[in-house]
Amino acid sequence: MIDTPVWVQLVYLAAAVFFILALKGLSSPKHARTGNLLGAIGATVAVVVVFFYAELDNVVPILVAIVIGSIAGVLGAQRVQMTQMPQLVALFNGVGGGAAALVALLELADMTEPGHDPGTFALIATAFTIVVGSGAFSGSVVTFAKLQELMTSRPVLFPGLPVIFALGVIASVALSVMTVWTPSMLIGIVLGLLGLLVGVLLVLPVGGADVPIVISLLNAGTGLAVAASGYILQNTVLLVGGTLVGASGTFLTLLMAGAMGRSVANILFGALKGGSTLGAGETSDRPVRSGGPEDVAILLGYADKVIIVPGYGLAVAQAQHTLRELVDVLTERGTKVDYAIHPVAGRMPGHMNVLLAEAQVPYEQLKEMDDINGEFKQTDVVLVVGANDVVNPAARTTPRAPIYGMPILNADEARQVVFMKRSMRPGFAGIENELLFDPKTTLLFGDAKDSLGKLLSAVKGL
């Protein structure tokens, strides 16, 4: 490998600055799109420059591979529904982690050739990248399977899982140390396999509602793997880019866990302690009060203040537009209507904001949890559409519940609560909701889009 010329180093420096500006932009609504664009420019320039200085072989196959990857990436990004966004992010993160692990393995192959002395730090970084990169890959694949409902979204546990997980981690550390003394391809490949195992075992016990936090954590992991590969390849832009993502991703994970009132350790390993399988698939046959669209229309049509709690079910039914129409009609009748957005509504923090923005719901009507929670007491009707866990009082009252401690929307403080649900099936977290059985609650069963349509014409007919 040839040395990196100064002008290339300067281009890399510029790319690193672009990455910082990208993250900075992405954290404010005003500059987010510009920020993303800056990141894309920085990354593209850094990649293009390589072809001009590095005296590479195999340029044609590499370009073909880039074209194939670009087509796959763009198609995936454009075809995906907004509801499936978390899965796609998990998948993109997985392939990134996998790529980092493969790069490190190829570097290891180079290091193990006779006459090469890579040095202790480079060998540690290589082992780290192989384990963490392949762990991020397999963990992301399991996350994808859970979110896409290819497998159960409930925590998967089997006897001995914690022991095997611990042994996997210990073996990874031991073999990484061994790599420093006697680097070999065999150890490298075993490290990769161990990483795959640890990644799977890390995600399996995590319950569906917590999976987004895990995506964020794996994202940070991939970032650190890329940073380590930057040290191996003596490439500053990889080091800085990877570290930025690793650090900001870790911080974001903590922020999100905070929004759910949980610690990251509790999210990852809570299920292992047992007791978090409250209401495991049991459907209660206790009586509930269900009503028709006309009953609910009267409740809503003559209310002074209505709060809507949208959830993932709304987006799955593609009912955002119908909901917005209903809100418009109610507003015209003089009812004050707000949307209460829980930080983890949807399948990923901030997901609901994206979904409602897609339906062109005015930004001013979207209220964050802390701003609106005091208003439920003065609210006549709360309309819960396709949400469940975020209004489940078990988060306050039942220490055994997996969502215990998560701040919730105080829908139970309103005078009337209307749930629009498809069935009595519990939410993504798999826990029964006591609020459903409250005397002031009315249930409107049916597909959200269908029910909202009927509700809309009933309100118009008042």
Next chain:
Amino acid sequence: MSEAVVWLTIFVLSVFVGIEVISKVSSTLHTPLMSGANAIHGIILLGAILVTGYAESTVQLVVGLIAVVMATVNMVGGFVVTDRMLQMFTRKKKPAKSAGTDQSGAAA
């Protein structure tokens, strides 16, 4: 200063910058931020190109090319999907002003 320490310095400073730049993010933007950060680590593509460009055997070449494809999916797909998400945040400013009167947009 030894070379390893220079790299360590860059690493540690980057950690602080990474935390500092996103410390004030609102929960509204958590999803796009995660997705955008995800795209940035697609820069591993650069590493994948380097190792593939210096591959010494067919096996290495094939493994390297797989890494290039994977990294490109991460980088290109990540930036495109983030942009798609953010497009929706900017687009809603117009209908916000005429939300009460504009009913036709809902059917489209």
